[in-house]
Amino acid sequence: MFDFYFELPLWLRLVLQGTAVILVLFPLAAACSMAERKVSAWIQGRPGPNRTIAPFLTWIPGIQIFQKLGLFQLAADGGKFTFKEDPIPGHVNKFYFVLAPIASMIPALTTVAFVPFGAYFTQLADGTIQALPIALTNLDVGLLAVFALGSLGVYSLILAGWASNSKYPFLGGVRASAQLISYELSMTLSVLPVFLWVNAPGMPGTLSLFDVVQTQSQPGFWGGMWYVFLMPVSAFIFLVALFAETNRQPFDMPESEADLVGGFHTEYGAFKWSLFFVAEYAHMIVGSGIFCLLFLGGWNPLPWVPLQTVTDLIGITGNPLLSGLLAITLFLGKVGFFIFFFMWVRWTLPRFRYDQVMKLGWQKLLPLSIANLIVYALVIAWLETR
Amino acid sequence: MSDVLFHLFAIFTVACALGVVFNKNAVASALCLLLSLVGVAGLFVLLDAFLLAVLLVLVYAGAVVALFLFIIMLLDMQGGDRKKFTKATIFSSTLAGGLLVTGLVSFATRGQLETDPTVPVVGNTLRAYAEQLFTVYLLPVQIVGFLLLIAMLGVIVLSKKFEGLDDIK
Numbered sequence: 183m184f185d186f187y188f189e190l191p192l193w194l195r196l197v198l199q200g201t202a203v204i205l206v207l208f209p210l211a212a213a214c215s216m217a218e219r220k221v222s223a224w225i226q227g228r229p230g231p232n233r234t235i236a237p238f239l240t241w242i243p244g245i246q247i248f249q250k251l252g253l254f255q256l257a258a259d260g261g262k263f264t265f266k267e268d269p270i271p272g273h274v275n276k277f278y279f280v281l282a283p284i285a286s287m288i289p290a291l292t293t294v295a296f297v298p299f300g301a302y303f304t305q306l307a308d309g310t311i312q313a314l315p316i317a318l319t320n321l322d323v324g325l326l327a328v329f330a331l332g333s334l335g336v337y338s339l340i341l342a343g344w345a346s347n348s349k350y351p352f353l354g355g356v357r358a359s360a361q362l363i364s365y366e367l368s369m370t371l372s373v374l375p376v377f378l379w380v381n382a383p384g385m386p387g388t389l390s391l392f393d394v395v396q397t398q399s400q401p402g403f404w405g406g407m408w409y410v411f412l413m414p415v416s417a418f419i420f421l422v423a424l425f426a427e428t429n430r431q432p433f434d435m436p437e438s439e440a441d442l443v444g445g446f447h448t449e450y451g452a453f454k455w456s457l458f459f460v461a462e463y464a465h466m467i468v469g470s471g472i473f474c475l476l477f478l479g480g481w482n483p484l485p486w487v488p489l490q491t492v493t494d495l496i497g498i499t500g501n502p503l504l505s506g507l508l509a510i511t512l513f514l515g516k517v518g519f520f521i522f523f524f525m526w527v528r529w530t531l532p533r534f535r536y537d538q539v540m541k542l543g544w545q546k547l548l549p550l551s552i553a554n555l556i557v558y559a560l561v562i563a564w565l566e567t568r
Numbered sequence: 569m570s571d572v573l574f575h576l577f578a579i580f581t582v583a584c585a586l587g588v589v590f591n592k593n594a595v596a597s598a599l600c601l602l603l604s605l606v607g608v609a610g611l612f613v614l615l616d617a618f619l620l621a622v623l624l625v626l627v628y629a630g631a632v633v634a635l636f637l638f639i640i641m642l643l644d645m646q647g648g649d650r651k652k653f654t655k656a657t658i659f660s661s662t663l664a665g666g667l668l669v670t671g672l673v674s675f676a677t678r679g680q681l682e683t684d685p686t687v688p689v690v691g692n693t694l695r696a697y698a699e700q701l702f703t704v705y706l707l708p709v710q711i712v713g714f715l716l717l718i719a720m721l722g723v724i725v726l727s728k729k730f731e732g733l734d735d736i737k
Contacts (some may be wrong), residue, residue, distance in 0.1 A: 278596075322694060326622045333630030337602065340637050344595055352641065359638040363631055389694060 199318055204291055211290075211463035214521055216256040221525040231255040263456040271346075271449050278345035283450070283457035286338030289331045290464035295319055296327045297471045298392045299513050300481050301489065302506035303499050311490065311499060313399075315392040316506055324391045325377075328472060329370060332427065335465060336362040339429070339436050339446045342458070346449040354445030357536065358436035361426055364543035369423035371551040372416045375558035376409055376476055391472070395480030399488035406486035410477040415554045417477040419547055424473060426543065428465045431528040435539055463521075470520035471513070478516055481509035574614055581607030594640045598633055605629040619697055 187195070216231070223230025231252040239245055239254075248254065270276060298317035306312055321327055336358050343355020377389060380397050398408055410417045426433040437445035444450075447458050474480060482488050489509055490499060498504040534542070584607060587600035605628050612621035701709055 321618065323618050323622050326619070326626060330622045330626035330630055333626060333634075336634055337599075337637075340634070340641070341599070344637075344641060356638060356641050359634045359641070362634055363638070366631060 196318075200295070203294055203318060207291065207294055207464055207467065208460065211460045211467060212260065213256060214463040214466065215259070215459060216252050217521065218525050218528075219255075220252055221522060222529050225526070225529040234258050263453050266452040268452040268454060273347050274449060275345040275347060278341050279449075280454070282338045282342035282345055283454040283461075285341060286335065286458055286461040287464075289335040289338075290461040290468075293328050293331045293468045294464075294471075296321060296324045296331075296391070297468055298324075298395070298475070298480070299471065300506055300509035301392070301395070302502040302509065303490065303493060304502055313396065313490070316510065317392065320390060320392050323389050325373065325389045325394075325472070325476075328391075328468070329366075332465065332468070333362065333366060335461065338458070338461070342450065343436070343446040346446070348449065350442045350444070351446050351448045354436040354438075354442050354448070357438075358429070358446060361429070361433065361435050361539060361543075364540060365423045365426035365547070368419055368543065368547040368551045369427060371548075371555055372419035372423065373476060374555050375413050375416050375562075378559060378562050379409070379412070391475045391480075395475055395482070398479045399482050399490070401488075403486070406482075406488060408477060408479040408482075408485045411485065413477070413554075413558065415550065416558075417473075419551045419554065420473060420476070422542075422547060424469045425524070425527070426539070428462060428469055428524075430462075430466065430524055432531045432534050433539060434533065435536055438533060440533070466521060466524055467517060470517045470524070473520060474513065474516040481513040483512055570614055574611065577607050577610040577614065581611065595637065598636045598640060601636070602629050602633045605633070619694060 190198075220230045229250075232250045234252070234255040235245070235249045236254060236257075270279060295318040298315040298320060300316035301313045302316060303311050303313055339358035340355045343351040343353070343358065346352070376394065380394055381388065394409075398406070400406060425431075429436055434445075437447070439445070442448070447455055450458065479485065483492055489505070489512070493499040493505045493508065498508070581604050584600045584604035588597045588604060591597040591600060605624060609621040609624045609629070612618075612624065
């Protein structure tokens, strides 16, 4: 059925796959902005956007559900951002001012290339079932590549703050760079115990995210355990650092409307501003995905219940298409929950002061992550020698 | 294909490196440095040294240049006027340039790179890389770590203001 696809040249297939992933990620990130408005409204006990509808669609029965969900508001917002006048203030450095929103999209959309978002099963010739990743690339250094590209995302903020050539955006840009450096260390250190556990002696070393999920899908008590139970401190540090790296409240120092007007994007409007917005949500989606892969068993439905148990139960293990779709659905469900969690925290906790952010990063999280790493290294070394 | 890519990345890297030197604006220079580092990472990828490429982007492009930008913006550095050449700088730069050209010419005309396929490639996988670090190159790693520790202590001493005996505790 799909033979014609595999006859295409490799580069064309890669381009098509990449485009397909971006075509899913970009609207998903845009839809997150609407979800944010609905979730914030729900938490604050108000209806949120629920009235927008295209007049020529009102005759369709039952469409009021989508109207109440604010789906048409999303389309209207998209149209507004695209067609609104986009003035460039006279005092900015024009080249870098235009470059910043474009630069924000590059790391946001390239990190997803290294994130596996599902697995499918194929039956080999000798009858064994093999799990294969559904991802654009499955690199041996997958996680490091995500970190490396994700850390480039801060340059768009710095650039926007600097190119705007006015006080508030500038402060936002400076804060963004300081915050990134402060939390990058704890984030990297917090995932090291996971890879110490995954890379048992005698195995070829790997930082592949797919292999991390595979080690959480083994049979038995230790094999099926999600790492959030095994390493709760790591998971907590990673989550806090993730909030800081994606500039979400309570860590949105570069933006912080209360004291910096709009922070780095004060001078931006219309389509350029919406690009920053979409990039932030894309970072959130990818970050949540990484968290699910590392600590929440990726596409395994429940702890100690690997995906293959479920596919065996409904009898679709031999079917790559159905098992793959099920894996992607489970994974996206977890990611969706984490997007909700991000919003939940945003509308629950007040914003930190800047000195609190720095103090938390350097004096609390960093020593904690180092201690966590040492403890796990010692315990794993002790377990290996037994 | 990989030859074309090599030339593209090489030209890109050198052009950005020149941009670092010739830009009058310190922020633009730092961004050129960033692009230059990305170009070098691309060259590493062409050599199948994925780990090195990723680490270069993670550490240098991701953190170090962000720190540079932070410092540049915090101190609000303006490029300022260029200093005039003195006799010493003219002499030393001519000497250094001459040495560089001589080296490049002699390398291009007489240099030979050994392409011995029997030499094992180490360091292209994570495990091999770590093994080399902890066995063959253990002493350099220790020395570099010690140097970094000294630098860190130096920064702490320099950045802390000692005004009276009460501060030393």
